[in-house]
Amino acid sequence: MNDVIGTDMYRDSRYIVATYRLRDRENRLAARAEGIAIGLTIGTWTDLPSLRKEQVAAHCGQVQGIRVIDATEAGDVIAEIDIAYPVANLDATFASLLTTVFGKLSMDGEIRLERLSLPEAWERVYPGPKFGVNGVRERYGVFGRPFVMSIFKACAGLTLEELVDQFGEQASGGVDLVKDDEIFFSEAHATAAERVVAYREKARQIAVQTGRETAYAVNLTGPVHLLREKAKRLADLGAGALLFNVVAYGFDVLADLARDPDISVPILAHPAVSGALYGSPNYGIAADIVLGQLMRLAGADMGIFPSMYGSVTLGGEATDRLLAHLRKDSVHRKVLPAPSAGIYPGLVPQLYRDFGIDLILNAGGGIHGHPGGARMGGQAFFDAIAAVQEGVPLQDAAVDKPALAAAIAKWGVRA
């Protein structure tokens, strides 16, 4: 056994601790854990001469814990294993972090990365959010209440004029942000730059009446080496935020954007493709690591994840852990959560209870599907927010709020 280090690595600033859930024979667990700790760091230990041991000790992994949590019918056990990896083995990339803790190991049978515990000093090597909750509030001038974000529906094939109309309909409801559909890549009718310019013009016209200029979260796409320039250009043209498919691009690509001081708008992280990593309970990487911990470290200001109200959820425990990652005290700014799918005005009291006000109410069908259209759909959310802020039950508030009344008639209230 590795005899160099015996202290609690969870409190040691030189180590990242990874916890895995795996299946194996119970009598193999100790050797398996040792094999991971040594095999994924310095390769061999027992056979090394003592001088060499001294030399490489700072790079050697360490088994921190082995817990059997269940037995299987096949005679195997399900166990959790904690391995401490020296940060001295990493560089400041997510590629090095992921390759170190789950590179080869991800291919080693039934095993799942469940938790990562990073020392504060090492969290500092990642950029974290440039704006965070407070910065995003400043940026959009939204204080003391949740944000309301509307999602463009079905954009492929629409002309710029039609897109502007759809933007305008949503902005007329007073929503803080309108986000692109994350699958909108086609520039057949309008480039991202053209959309930014046209939507901003529309937003300013509408702001004359509503008093609120709706921001546009444009889908940032294209070759990696052009993304930073494109992001700057879109920001300069008036984009309100950058929607980014982080998992599909890679966490280091997000970190690159977040580290660039000239990209002057918040980043809205989309969870597309993340289910390919977290879907299985037995393989892959836990959802709260992917959509919470890594998103914040890499620099998302706002983070979308599947809500617990839709048909497919992460489950209560994973959602709690995810939220903790976004919001806990840390060296980095906090991330605004945007729980998505199944969000409608009647759910606002529940959303306040579950999330408080540092939250994005992100709705597609819950705005476009309003009987009065997207304008009334946005308005219904603000009616609901006002009611909750005033401590009035939604049904009571709806008496003289036709947008909210129609939303309640369609979708009901979760009181």
Next chain:
Amino acid sequence: MNDVIGTDMYRDSRYIVATYRLRDRENRLAARAEGIAIGLTIGTWTDLPSLRKEQVAAHCGQVQGIRVIDATEAGDVIAEIDIAYPVANLDATFASLLTTVFGKLSMDGEIRLERLSLPEAWERVYPGPKFGVNGVRERYGVFGRPFVMSIFKACAGLTLEELVDQFGEQASGGVDLVKDDEIFFSEAHATAAERVVAYREKARQIAVQTGRETAYAVNLTGPVHLLREKAKRLADLGAGALLFNVVAYGFDVLADLARDPDISVPILAHPAVSGALYGSPNYGIAADIVLGQLMRLAGADMGIFPSMYGSVTLGGEATDRLLAHLRKDSVHRKVLPAPSAGIYPGLVPQLYRDFGIDLILNAGGGIHGHPGGARMGGQAFFDAIAAVQEGVPLQDAAVDKPALAAAIAKWGVRA
């Protein structure tokens, strides 16, 4: 139902066809498939006025097939569903491809992306390998036989002098390539540039005796926006290849490197972290897509994947599909496969049968673990290659080949 397109999308150059394996109620399959095809492209169809249908038809997805393949005890079925997505919805990034075919859908319960069928015209938008099998052969001057590649063992904490010694020991065996350990990120004792320069010097000294200059595959790491410059610099300094953790960085980052004409060395793709995507049979993305199809499209010249000889394999069928992706006739150059783990000299006849000569014999323990050390370990592979080329059984050839004889004594022969 979507009534625009009824032909076979597998043969239609306007469509990418994705095949999913999913679990659902049998009587829900048709609606589910329709929901995917429409929901992930144009959003709605039935309710659209006919003029709008004409306008967006080119962007509309299409259900191509639904096959029940198994029943479950819970009353659900396991089914395969084929959905055709218009390439008109994509840009030339892997982020757009993955987000389109498995963005939101990856989070929609038990579902796995099993196959992607891309029209030839759309394969052309991706760079593909810059060198391919023939280009790599030209580059290293290796013809008519497999390549032999040795893997640095445990590098963290070693001084440059010790690393050079380890390189020299491996190069003395005549191996074509020595690759970095994919977990080697620490530059405490030597930067990548320093290693490239020092190893090359050593390789040239050794080439005076062996007649072969061993190439060094350096681990390309660092912030994304600096990778192309770093790659060029390492190539200019004499790196033989770039080892790249593709899944940890993202396929578009590889594509960026492959598209850059000034990066003048082959790329060796490492599969680190890929198991997080392909490990589960019920979730994620099939291994042959990740390590075969996407690697080739994105520009890997050489591709490492778990061999079928080690303790953890992809299975025969997945390996066959993966190999087909690397080698089939296509608009792109072919990729050299490097099946890894469990490779030793006595396996060479089997490797010839399974893979032919367009292959990398990639060994770590099978070279370093040789009783005579890494030099003899490399030599044993060349002895084995010579025997197979001459049609001589390894045991017979070993009579006057001490390196091969010692390898057979330790690991045996798979005849």
